[in-house]
Amino acid sequence: MTSASLDDLRRLGVEQGWTFLAECPLCGSTAIAPLGLARDSFGICRCPECTIVFLNPRRGSTWPRYRESSMPHGFFARQIEFGLLSSEFEPDVRRITARYARIVTLVDQAPTGTVVEVGCGLGLLAFALRARSREVRGIELSEAHADAARRVFGLDVTVWDLFSAPPLADRSSVVVLNSVLDHQEAPVEFLRLVREKILRPDGEVVVASPNLRSTEFLLSGLDWPLFTIDRLWYFTDDSLAEVARRAGYRIAGSHWPTRRSVDDAAGLTGIYVHELLGLDVNVSGGIGLRLAPTGE
């Protein structure tokens, strides 16, 4: 962890050719404060007005929204974890479902009907959702990932760009965004377009992202491995809810481990710390919310 002033971050932007933001990119406040340099490389700021935490400086808008070579190491680790690279790959539905248990639970609670996962990548989560007897489709920016998801899991995946493509004629009851909003330059606009182009008016968006208010972050601070050049926003449940509210959604449900639903040692420890110290920290490494459009 390295401390840094706003001037240090501004200088870093000039050195790297990245854009330094003098205002909060969510609410426009000029009172932004530096948290420091994450992993000694990435400037991280927090807005005291809307509480959002964001990468600053960051790549400019000319940077492609998706690069094959930019996929985080976790993506490749997952291919190895689940044996996707082996020629004898057989999907283990129980293991894959367990990996995405929190999101699967939220989708189970969402309205019935077609599920579409935007940014489905290799299709692990979409595969787990299809195993719940859901009709599932995938949407991808990357032709290579769409191909892999079709080949490996037999998924129905369309290469489609939310920003430039016309609305889909066939709307879905549930739209899943797993660690997608945290990579968007404009997450509010992204959620608005999901409502305008994909989601049924009575549907819900299930959104998941890493959680800044987690024991994982509490223990590692700015050395948290999830700080990367491609992740522009570091949400808490509150700041993600604020993004959703600005995009015209209300919170229909969330997934937090409770004493009754704790299923692993990390969860137990987290709850213990939370209750002992009275910290405003959630035990989960991830945020999961169900969002319903408000019609505004």
Ligand SMILES: [Zn+2]
């Ligand atoms: Zn702000």
